[in-house]
Amino acid sequence: MPLPGISGNNNRTRVFRGQGALSHLEEILPHYKNILIVIDRDAFHPCGAAEYFKLLEEKLAGRCTFHYVSYAGKALPIEDVEGKYLEVKQYGELDLITAIGGGTVIDLAKILAIAYSNACESAADVLASPSLDNRVDLLFIPTTAGTGSEATTFAVVYKDKVKYSIDRPGLLPAYTILDPLLLRSLPAPVLHATVLDALAQAIEAIWARASTAEAKQYAQNAVRLILDNIESQNPIERLSQLQEASHLAGKAINITRTTLPHSISYPLTSHFGVPHGIAVFLTLPGAAELNYYTTGENVQAGVSPADVEKSFALLFSLFEVEDIKALRERLSSVIVRLGFSMRLRNYGIGEADLSLIVDYAFTKGRIDNNPRQASRDDVLNILKEII
Numbered sequence: 001m002p003l004p005g006i007s008g009n010n011n012r013t014r015v016f017r018g019q020g021a022l023s024h025l026e027e028i029l030p031h032y033k034n035i036l037i038v039i040d041r042d043a044f045h046p047c048g049a050a051e052y053f054k055l056l057e058e059k060l061a062g063r064c065t066f067h068y069v070s071y072a073g074k075a076l077p078i079e080d081v082e083g084k085y086l087e088v089k090q091y092g093e094l095d096l097i098t099a100i101g102g103g104t105v106i107d108l109a110k111i112l113a114i115a116y117s118n119a120c121e122s123a124a125d126v127l128a129s130p131s132l133d134n135r136v137d138l139l140f141i142p143t144t145a146g147t148g149s150e151a152t153t154f155a156v157v158y159k160d161k162v163k164y165s166i167d168r169p170g171l172l173p174a175y176t177i178l179d180p181l182l183l184r185s186l187p188a189p190v191l192h193a194t195v196l197d198a199l200a201q202a203i204e205a206i207w208a209r210a211s212t213a214e215a216k217q218y219a220q221n222a223v224r225l226i227l228d229n230i231e232s233q234n235p236i237e238r239l240s241q242l243q244e245a246s247h248l249a250g251k252a253i254n255i256t257r258t259t260l261p262h263s264i265s266y267p268l269t270s271h272f273g274v275p276h277g278i279a280v281f282l283t284l285p286g287a288a289e290l291n292y293y294t295t296g297e298n299v300q301a302g303v304s305p306a307d308v309e310k311s312f313a314l315l316f317s318l319f320e321v322e323d324i325k326a327l328r329e330r331l332s333s334v335i336v337r338l339g340f341s342m343r344l345r346n347y348g349i350g351e352a353d354l355s356l357i358v359d360y361a362f363t364k365g366r367i368d369n370n371p372r373q374a375s376r377d378d379v380l381n382i383l384k385e386i387i
């Protein structure tokens with residue numbers, strides 16, 4: 001069941017798509033005067049956006065003022081948001097907050113937007129006060145094909161290495177630009193890790209306790225687009241379809257939220273630096289098998305074993321497999337074919353680290369959204385299988 005007030009906002013965003021869609025900024029920006037642009041320090045120049053924004057700034061001189069905040073971190077600690085918020089406070093009255101980058105940069109812009117529009121003393125106030133929502137227009141331009149953060153009402157931030165999800169209806173942007181040309185300079189491992197995130201999000205949206213028919217539709221379209229295009233030889237078409245898949249997976253999890261693999265992934269990222277998409281996908285095959293064997297005894301409240309069976313029938317058909325063993329193998333082969341190891345030890349994680357991971361793996365709102373109740377032993381077994 002969708003959370004109240006969330007799914008109804010799904011169609012509020014105006015989305016501009018396709019090669020060169022970035023040029024729609026020339027129509028959008030003149031409606032605003034004082035614009036904050038949150039950029040990914042490492043991607044802004046290589047993706048070609050820096051040059052375009054420079055031209056745009058000259059063209060709109062006298063009408064718009066651009067203020068830049070640049071960020072380069074991978075997981076977002078609240079201390080970093082705090083530092084960036086001090087910069088934002090100097091820029092006077094903002095009427096548009098734009099983010100151009102991956103999920104972390106978009107999440108940073110979301111938290112800054114809530115803090116800014118409520119004149120918070122510090123960015124940590126956003127974590128402490130769930131009633132604070134964003135009231136400034138947002139424009140998100142993803143430069144990866146993964147998180148779908150441009151399509152969700154939530155943002156992830158870490159405090160003392162513990163993951164917090166901020167979830168506010170006002171975080172859906174007024175505009176999104178999906179321009180595949182911005183993804184051309186992404187190194188293959190970065191693109192592939194973000195695609196794994198999108199694929200995991202789509203799969204989790206299908207089996208999530210909170211799944212709906214609408215979410216399943218977005219999710220199955222995302223899975224099909226990824227499987228059909230991941231090995232396409234047409235580079236721009238491939239990027240365009242993967243970007244669309246990521247957006248659809250974002251819309252799916254905006255309704256459902258994520259489940260067990262995302263819950264286990266957070267300590268893998270915050271304690272061991274495993275990139276988000278890989279961290280999620282490592283435990284996805286094991287979580288799939290665990291969830292497949294859901295019974296009346298271990299099913300989560302609000303779901304029935306028959307619902308879980310239907311979700312797996314859909315997954316078997318999407319992945320063109322006959323049974324759970326073949327699905328598990330197929331999922332493991334996806335991560336390996338994209339160039340990553342399925343073994344925790346290749347990410348610097350040993351047997352002695354597993355109990356720490358289990359300690360941090362039970363994220364509220366994620367673990368209880370898994371269709372099957374998962375115990376410490378279940379999580380430990382999933383991890384041991386991939387050590």
Ligand SMILES: [Fe+2]
Binds near residue numbers: 147280
């Ligand atoms: Fe994710």
